Amino acid sequence: MLQVTELILTKASKGSLPNLIAFVDMCFNGALFVRSIKLIRVEGREILAFPTRERKRPCSRCSRMVSVKHLYCYKCGEVLPKVEESANRDIYIDMVHPTDSQVRLRLLTMVLKALHGDVVYDGGFKVNVRRDS
Numbered sequence: 001m002l003q004v005t006e007l008i009l010t011k012a013s014k015g016s017l018p019n020l021i022a023f024v025d026m027c028f029n030g031a032l033f034v035r036s037i038k039l040i041r042v043e044g045r046e047i048l049a050f051p052t053r054e055r056k057r058p059c060s061r062c063s064r065m066v067s068v069k070h071l072y073c074y075k076c077g078e079v080l081p082k083v084e085e086s087a088n089r090d091i092y093i094d095m096v097h098p099t100d101s102q103v104r105l106r107l108l109t110m111v112l113k114a115l116h117g118d119v120v121y122d123g124g125f126k127v128n129v130r131r132d133s
């Protein structure tokens with residue numbers, strides 16, 4: 001079982017994005033670190049946003065890989081077809097993410113306990129929590 005062994009919580013500073021509560025780094029099984037998970041508040045509830053990167057596509061003229069958000073190739077100036085922004089999944093690719101909602105909820109519950117200063121357990125084992133500010 002994937003178990004959280006360490007959790008590092010860094011509260012967002014004033015002036016950062018308004019819905020950003022904290023950055024979270026998690027170590028799993030003492031062997032795999034995932035950094036830059038964001039605890040954010042959306043429509044009144046907290047969620048964990050896992051690391052993503054922008055999707056890229058090749059320029060039709062010069063083959064340079066360009067973000068799907070860009071309307072022009074920054075190397076040759078070619079006009080690129082617009083990608084609909086109807087869903088973030090068209091623009092961003094998850095680098096790491098829970099495979100199901102139970103895992104997502106379990107991780108969120110641990111992060112919220114850490115945020116409130118509570119002792120955090122995962123699978124009966126105490127998680128090493130560090131709170132940076």
Ligand SMILES: [Zn+2]
Binds near residue numbers: 059061063073074077
């Ligand atoms: Zn180009």
